[in-house]
Amino acid sequence: MNEARCPGRGSSDPRWALDATAVLLLVEDDAGDALLVREVLADSGLPMEVTWCKSLAEACVFLDASPYSVCVLLDLHLPDTHGLGAVRLVRDAAPDAAVVVLTGVAENEAGLAAVAEGAQDFLAKDGLDAEALRGAVRYALERKQVERSGAELQAGRLLARENARLERGLLPTPLLRGAGCQVASRYTPGRDHALLGGDFFDVVESEDGTVHAVIGDVSGHGAAEAALGVCLRVAWRAAVLSGCVGTRQLELLEEIIGAERAADYIFATLTVLRSAEDRSRMSVIRAGHPGLLVSTSRGIELFEPAPGPALGLLPGRARWPETELPAHDISAVTLFTDGLFEGVVAPARRLGEEGLLAAAEETPGPARAAVRRRGGRGRRRLTALHGRLADDVAVLHLATDGMS
Numbered sequence: 001m002n003e004a005r006c007p008g009r010g011s012s013d014p015r016w017a018l019d020a021t022a023v024l025l026l027v028e029d030d031a032g033d034a035l036l037v038r039e040v041l042a043d044s045g046l047p048m049e050v051t052w053c054k055s056l057a058e059a060c061v062f063l064d065a066s067p068y069s070v071c072v073l074l075d076l077h078l079p080d081t082h083g084l085g086a087v088r089l090v091r092d093a094a095p096d097a098a099v100v101v102l103t104g105v106a107e108n109e110a111g112l113a114a115v116a117e118g119a120q121d122f123l124a125k126d127g128l129d130a131e132a133l134r135g136a137v138r139y140a141l142e143r144k145q146v147e148r149s150g151a152e153l154q155a156g157r158l159l160a161r162e163n164a165r166l167e168r169g170l171l172p173t174p175l176l177r178g179a180g181c182q183v184a185s186r187y188t189p190g191r192d193h194a195l196l197g198g199d200f201f202d203v204v205e206s207e208d209g210t211v212h213a214v215i216g217d218v219s220g221h222g223a224a225e226a227a228l229g230v231c232l233r234v235a236w237r238a239a240v241l242s243g244c245v246g247t248r249q250l251e252l253l254e255e256i257i258g259a260e261r262a263a264d265y266i267f268a269t270l271t272v273l274r275s276a277e278d279r280s281r282m283s284v285i286r287a288g289h290p291g292l293l294v295s296t297s298r299g300i301e302l303f304e305p306a307p308g309p310a311l312g313l314l315p316g317r318a319r320w321p322e323t324e325l326p327a328h329d330i331s332a333v334t335l336f337t338d339g340l341f342e343g344v345v346a347p348a349r350r351l352g353e354e355g356l357l358a359a360a361e362e363t364p365g366p367a368r369a370a371v372r373r374r375g376g377r378g379r380r381r382l383t384a385l386h387g388r389l390a391d392d393v394a395v396l397h398l399a400t401d402g403m404s
Helices: 031-044 056-065 085-093 108-117 130-170 223-241 247-260 352-361 367-386
Strands: 023-027 049-053 070-075 098-103 121-124 181-188 199-205 211-218 268-275 281-287 292-296 299-303 322-326 330-336 344-346 393-400
Touching: 023 031, 023 056, 031 049, 031 130, 049 056, 056 070, 056 085, 070 085, 070 130, 085 098, 085 108, 098 108, 098 130, 108 121, 121 130, 181 199, 199 223, 199 393, 211 223, 211 330, 211 393, 223 247, 223 268, 247 268, 247 281, 268 330
Parallel strands: 023 049, 023 070, 070 098, 098 121
Antiparallel strands: 181 393, 199 211, 211 268, 268 281, 281 322, 292 299, 292 330, 330 393
């Protein structure tokens, strides 16, 4: 029966092939011992360049200048250091170097202590043979590579967790002052391994009972666009809380995107909505953004108010019309970004806004529960063929007692 074996010392497993650029650094002050080690190295068949240094100071100069993967054959008794301090100094000078300590016959305990200090292996110089040296060097380089990979993986995981905590903290919590307004939302960034994209949304209920909502989309898909989206969202919330409403909000956000964007070609689309305290009327301003789904007693309609230009396209010259509509027959509104309908759902066919409307009409049930399925339905239809979304997706649903 064949047994599975892990690669070990002297393994010929191709996954553990030596780095073609790896070099050997022999740190040994005794010329006789150095000659012995170099002769054994010549017989070992290791395809590695060998450099000999007679002191630790000389070795540190070499390590500092070497761009290659290095395996250090280190004697513990040197003119400028003695004992385990030599291992610590090599590790400080070259953290990525593999270290094999060379000991005397009666120094096994010292060799074990050196491994505990960070060396990858140890060998006795007396009776040293080519096979043992070849295996020790290969094992040391392999083990060091595993250590480096493990450290990089752990660092990546820690960074990912920190980024996830940061991004969760940047997602909005609706600021509602009573139970009269219900909010549901979905958010899926298009970037892999990200929780936040360039899309943004928020809901604020002011002290007079007016409900304000915004949804927007910064052009581009990187971390800089995500940061700009957060900046615009926070600025919008500050504007609402300070009493700045209507087109003045967009003028303010236009100034901010002009100051904060990384390049002049970056722009943002958005829709802002304001619903009066008694929910009898509603106003909508659209800046280059898609329309919104409106639920009434007649069903679900795609409503497209008169548009204005996206933020950042016409600095200082843009004008945005504000559309008023009666809200007494509106039970809910759903705002979304274009990532929800721009993906392909069949060969050479996008879902499109009409396809999104059809998907919404197929979803029965109470409004609050429906938005979760409705947003998910369009999203699932997109991801069924793609496997993942090509753009960020944000969906924001609002329903109030007064609207029902």
